[in-house]
Amino acid sequence: xxxxxxxxxxxxxxxxxxxxxxxxxxxxxxxxxxxxxxxxxxxxxxxxxxxxxxxxxxxxxxxxxxxxxxxxxxxxxxxxxxxxxxxxxxxxxxxxxxxxxxxxxxxxxxxxxxxxxxxxxxxxxxxxxxxxxxxxxxxxxxxxxxxxxxxxxxxxxxxxxxxxxxxxxxxxxxxxxxxxxxxxxxxxxxxxxxxxxxxxxxxxxxxxxxxxxxxxxxxxxxxxxxxxxxxxxxxxxxxxxxxxxxxxxxxxxxxxxxxxxxxxxxxxxxxxxxxxxxxxxxxxxxxxxxxxxxxxxxxxxxxxxxxxxxxxxxxxxxxxxxxxxxxxxxxxxxxxxxxxxxxxxxxxxxxxxxxxxxxxxxxxxxxxxxxxxxxxxxxxxxxxxxxxxxxxxxxxxxxxxxxxxxxxxxxxxxxxxxxxxxxxxxxxxxxxxxxxxxxxxxxxxxxxxxxxxxxxxxxxxxxxxxxxxxxxxxxxxxxxxxxxxxxxxxxxxxxxxxxxx
Amino acid sequence: xxxxxxxxxxxxxxxxxxxxxxxxxxxxxxxxxxxxxxxxxxxxxxxxxxxxxxxxxxxxxxxxxxxxxxxxxxxxxxxxxxxxxxxxxxxxxxxxxxxxxxxxxxxxxxxxxxxxxxxxxxxxxxxxxxxxxxxxxxxxxxxxxxxxxxxxxxxxxxxxxxxxxxxxxxxxxxxxxxxxxxxxxxxxxxxxxxxxxxxxxxxxxxxxxxxxxxxxxxxxxxxxxxxxxxxxxxxxxxxx
Numbered sequence: 189x190x191x192x193x194x195x196x197x198x199x200x201x202x203x204x205x206x207x208x209x210x211x212x213x214x215x216x217x218x219x220x221x222x223x224x225x226x227x228x229x230x231x232x233x234x235x236x237x238x239x240x241x242x243x244x245x246x247x248x249x250x251x252x253x254x255x256x257x258x259x260x261x262x263x264x265x266x267x268x269x270x271x272x273x274x275x276x277x278x279x280x281x282x283x284x285x286x287x288x289x290x291x292x293x294x295x296x297x298x299x300x301x302x303x304x305x306x307x308x309x310x311x312x313x314x315x316x317x318x319x320x321x322x323x324x325x326x327x328x329x330x331x332x333x334x335x336x337x338x339x340x341x342x343x344x345x346x347x348x349x350x351x352x353x354x355x356x357x358x359x360x361x362x363x364x365x366x367x368x369x370x371x372x373x374x375x376x377x378x379x380x381x382x383x384x385x386x387x388x389x390x391x392x393x394x395x396x397x398x399x400x401x402x403x404x405x406x407x408x409x410x411x412x413x414x415x416x417x418x419x420x421x422x423x424x425x426x427x428x429x430x431x432x433x434x435x436x437x438x439x440x441x442x443x444x445x446x447x448x449x450x451x452x453x454x455x456x457x458x459x460x461x462x463x464x465x466x467x468x469x470x471x472x473x474x475x476x477x478x479x480x481x482x483x484x485x486x487x488x489x490x491x492x493x494x495x496x497x498x499x500x501x502x503x504x505x506x507x508x509x510x511x512x513x514x515x516x517x518x519x520x521x522x523x524x525x526x527x528x529x530x531x532x533x534x535x536x537x538x539x540x541x542x543x544x545x546x547x548x549x550x551x552x553x554x555x556x557x558x559x560x561x562x563x564x565x566x567x568x569x570x571x572x573x574x575x576x577x578x579x580x581x582x583x584x585x586x587x588x589x590x591x592x593x594x595x596x597x598x599x600x601x602x603x604x605x606x607x608x609x610x611x612x613x614x615x616x617x618x619x620x621x622x623x624x625x626x627x628x629x630x631x632x633x634x635x636x637x638x639x640x641x642x643x644x645x646x647x648x649x650x651x652x653x654x655x656x657x658x659x660x661x662x663x664x665x666x667x668x669x670x671x672x673x674x675x676x677x678x679x680x681x682x683x684x685x686x687x688x689x
Numbered sequence: 690x691x692x693x694x695x696x697x698x699x700x701x702x703x704x705x706x707x708x709x710x711x712x713x714x715x716x717x718x719x720x721x722x723x724x725x726x727x728x729x730x731x732x733x734x735x736x737x738x739x740x741x742x743x744x745x746x747x748x749x750x751x752x753x754x755x756x757x758x759x760x761x762x763x764x765x766x767x768x769x770x771x772x773x774x775x776x777x778x779x780x781x782x783x784x785x786x787x788x789x790x791x792x793x794x795x796x797x798x799x800x801x802x803x804x805x806x807x808x809x810x811x812x813x814x815x816x817x818x819x820x821x822x823x824x825x826x827x828x829x830x831x832x833x834x835x836x837x838x839x840x841x842x843x844x845x846x847x848x849x850x851x852x853x854x855x856x857x858x859x860x861x862x863x864x865x866x867x868x869x870x871x872x873x874x875x876x877x878x879x880x881x882x883x884x885x886x887x888x889x890x891x892x893x894x895x896x897x898x899x900x901x902x903x904x905x906x907x908x909x910x911x912x913x914x915x916x917x918x919x920x921x922x923x924x925x926x927x928x929x
Binding site for chain 1: 785788791800802804814815819823843860
């Protein structure tokens, strides 16, 4: 110590600097030390995590309804056989929200990555920069998730009430009887185990950290700046094989399941695996479509907006695919729901509104899921504009009209979306028809003797509903992408040309 | 170390008209509350190469942005060929930049996804030229800047100097009356900077294009026929 003092402070400082790196608290402090875009990212991540937690807890509440709970006014909650449908609907709603959480972790990330590069210049190791990003995301998601839990339980207490109403009970012979009494509108009396709540909070926080870390794998942060690893060429054949394999597999499994009895678990597992295969094929295939369309257009087009869009589709085929992933998923599930709906309604008595009401609820969930999915596109499009702001600003400065740039951005997102939406809709509908059949038995009364008999009726393909689903999704996507263009004005200002690399 | 000292042929000033193609009169511009230009007046003659120099933050780039119609001055006039562009709308000024002006920045102006030839052809496509004709013209301009072999390369595959020559070809492809170059060698090494300046000045002289070069580098300023020095938002001196 004496020696160190006698020769100045440098050796002591060096010794301190070399003693094992910064503490977790220090890394957390660095994680929270960003600017406006960093605060926006942290706030959005927390808000999206809170929303995901509320929806997942609502789904869990339905899952944990026990014998003594209820009765409930809505049949979908009161009938144990219908509850899986509600849980599936809540899970479906969660998919775009979880994708939104993932996207929020990348809002303003280019600026954050440049800040991390400065930390690298100051001596931070690559692992430490990754930890800073992970701490930031994990902390935001944890706080958001905890907040969501609090909101859920406070809301549950406030909404817990009974009112006079009717509830349906199923009799031993399978018939249904309607009873009057006090009912709840929501499962506010179902208790969710503390362990499940904790697991959910950890799942969302851990998932966010994992997504953030995976996203950083594509980025190389060196003391001299940030470089992005070029994305590999989309695998056209593999994507096509996965999509076709998944869809055809679902059809074959569906047809086989119609005759197989008591094989619910293997069929459900097989359907899940094939569904995932088809979805992965669709999403990577969407990138392949983007690249193929780009390759076809770029050498031929004379319109500058189309040329810029086509070249962007080739250079970043996964950009549009990432933006539209949850939209495509929602369309695929939505098309399957429409197929199942057509089947149930074809077999039901026209005076019985039970199934129609149930599917109306699913339609509402579907609309919310598509709007949320489209909101994900907003984040991705806005991010893409901010990332390219210097090039866009320079183009604008050298006389490129802003509408040309706006059209180019619209096209690069929407051109690959249209065929992908059609493929998603077709796949979902084919799977639904394979599982539920294209004909159904229906109770009919024979006019002459008044006897009740079964008749086999065909299930019509719900073309109108499919057209509305696909058309509305594309229209919402156009509108959302157009909203993101508001940023174009700000991003093409002269000052942006001087922004840091 | 005479990297950027121009050759006599590049420095030639004969044939230059004394008619002002572009002029600024008492131009004032402020960023929020910070004044950048405090009433500058100047002229650019047809075929002239004008270097605008000055220390960092002196307002030289802001002056160029006002002259090019990218920024509209808070007060004062900018006139191009008898037309008061400072009073025109953003759309009119954009059209003017597309047809009459070429702009070259320090970096970042090439679209990274487009090939070199497509980058250069872009202003022609914007002007409504057919693709084939635009690509032919673009290839010709790449050749004039000595980078025709990079026609199918993309900006990330090029060196800084190569990218800047492609950018210069794009700025010149519409055969503009005025070329604005903001620190065109600022991000380049001495040799690449010399290549860019030599070719840019030679091509501009051949085409009869007036050039405004913004620089704080005396060697780059030496390529100009005339130099004006901007300091603290005002014209400090002018020398030929």
